[in-house]
Amino acid sequence: MTGIRQLADYLDISIGTVSRALNGKADVNEETRRRVLEAAEKLGYVPNQSGRSLRKGSTGVVGFMMQTGPEITSQGDAFFMSVFDGVQTVLSRHKLDLVALLCSSNEDPYAYLQRTVARGFADAIILSATRRNDARFELLHRHDIPFISLGRSLTDVGQPWIDLDFEGMAEVAIKRLIKAGHKDIGIIWPHGDLNLGYLFADRCREVLAEHGLALSEDHIFRAKPSEAGGYAVAHEIASRFPRPSAIVLVNEILVTGLYKGLEDAGVKPGKDIAIIGRYSPQTQFLSPALTCFTLSLRDLGISLAEHLLSVMPAYQSNYVGQTSRVIWPMTLIEGTSG
Amino acid sequence: MTGIRQLADYLDISIGTVSRALNGKADVNEETRRRVLEAAEKLGYVPNQSGRSLRKGSTGVVGFMMQTGPEITSQGDAFFMSVFDGVQTVLSRHKLDLVALLCSSNEDPYAYLQRTVARGFADAIILSATRRNDARFELLHRHDIPFISLGRSLTDVGQPWIDLDFEGMAEVAIKRLIKAGHKDIGIIWPHGDLNLGYLFADRCREVLAEHGLALSEDHIFRAKPSEAGGYAVAHEIASRFPRPSAIVLVNEILVTGLYKGLEDAGVKPGKDIAIIGRYSPQTQFLSPALTCFTLSLRDLGISLAEHLLSVMPAYQSNYVGQTSRVIWPMTLIEGTSG
DNA sequence: ACTGCTTCCGAAAACGATTACGGTCGTATG
């Protein structure tokens, strides 16, 4: 491993000058800078991360926290891979690197986050899968770590967030179904204590109430966020009496299993029961075509990164004046399922 | 941020003793150790990562390199999340953390890897999506970084690897199809320059040859590793003349689109054309049921981690004697598609 | 009282980078 010392010896100058040359400081002759850059390239020198960040107090990495395990995320990794890509393109312009902080399913997320921030692992954090009351927000706030969350929470410490417009989705979906004559609309509640579940259900209730309808407790179904979960809940739905005539759901993974489960139970999607959901690469080939909501994941990632930079002291100058909270719109793809 | 200095001042002892107490060294009175541990807990002290790894020369993190972007990974949604989970459970026993190193789609993977290893970011690396000739192997070998790859390559620097048994899969699948009377078998070539494509195709050819059959070049189809790619290639297959009577493919994402594409083209999977593929959560609800190969992703992750530890000098004592190369078996799930 | 062992702890040197500070040149200015 070649360090700055070797590089300095090779060039027969001091390490101070080498460092200054590499970091683009003013006090260095252009000719020397050129020589340093050249030699660094030749010897394959890259500043050691630990040394640099110990001195600078910052690491140059942004962490995206996510939980591993087969049934944890409500999103597939195709989801995150696209978001990551958007985040990266912005961060790389500032010489920042994105890494995914992987919290294993048998470790407490709060404890995990605490450990990683106390270690000083990342300069900033992106949180996802936000809960109804998310203690992680307070933790990061207390430690004064810049962060942004993909998703709102009742817990609010003033950080920026971006959240998908689940309320808008509820509104459009419910109104569409009502217009089509449905009076008995059910929903599938996203798993766990995710905040989006409450936002979505509440708005559904409101819109239904505006039309003199109600969301029956019997028509709120729970399912694990997986294909198998969708299949399982399908049978519940099929056998519930009275059976809802339409289902709206926010999880894009469930729907594949849901379709199959309903069919197996003799309830034809789009005919015996209307379905409105979220787009994913998997849903595009369902038949009947799923009526669903979609968004540009890459753009979402870009926006996440930009808003995050706006709260990072060392970078914010470039991004002042951004609105700090964004409700990310989704667009409706009209299918024949509902 | 409370450092070891504050902790030492608080306890009125030296930082050396604090460090020794925390790291479980022998030379420290049990009573003092207890006091230190207690105070550390109380003040919420966690050793600073940069300082520690600068001194120790190791970071305690293992990186799993992957490329971001919507159409990069050849694996399905839950694939990596499950593998990660397995890796984690082993690593956490050794106080190692797993992070995903996210290489953006517009950066050269080799350059990215070079940068991160030179920075000393991770103690060890797990590589995936190995190419036919993978230069990253030589890079890591040159820098003497312990690593393991999920997948073989013609490039071999003596590192351990684990690879799915694509050859076994080819053998079982082809023989099964031949037994069912198929003489015109086609395959879908995995995208890009992934080594598994060659392994798989070569073995298919061999097995066919053993039975006096050949793999026609016209029956090797190329597709992007996405649902849409599967849909697109379906039309190619349907319109090829002569059309193969069976298709074997190793990519589990493609198959959803493939089914739909074939149906839309009037070619019924399992009836007009046999299909054998790989299991994923998405494939389990296809009809006719997909004949496919499956494996325990979590166990795969566990094994990856164990074999990686066996080449990490600081940890290998626990795992000596492991075979360093593993062909990971897959089991056949008999469906009605082929 | 002296020596020889433990047992425990403090002092200080690393690790590899960044950066404040000061020193050495030339050159220009009075």
Add this chain to the structure above:
DNA sequence: CATACGACCGTAATCGTTTTCGGAAGCAGT
């Protein structure tokens, strides 16, 4: 000629740990 100044670069302190080394204190044996 003396002084001032700017351009450039070297020296050394610093970040927070770990770890080596040696010292102090206590105790046992002679």
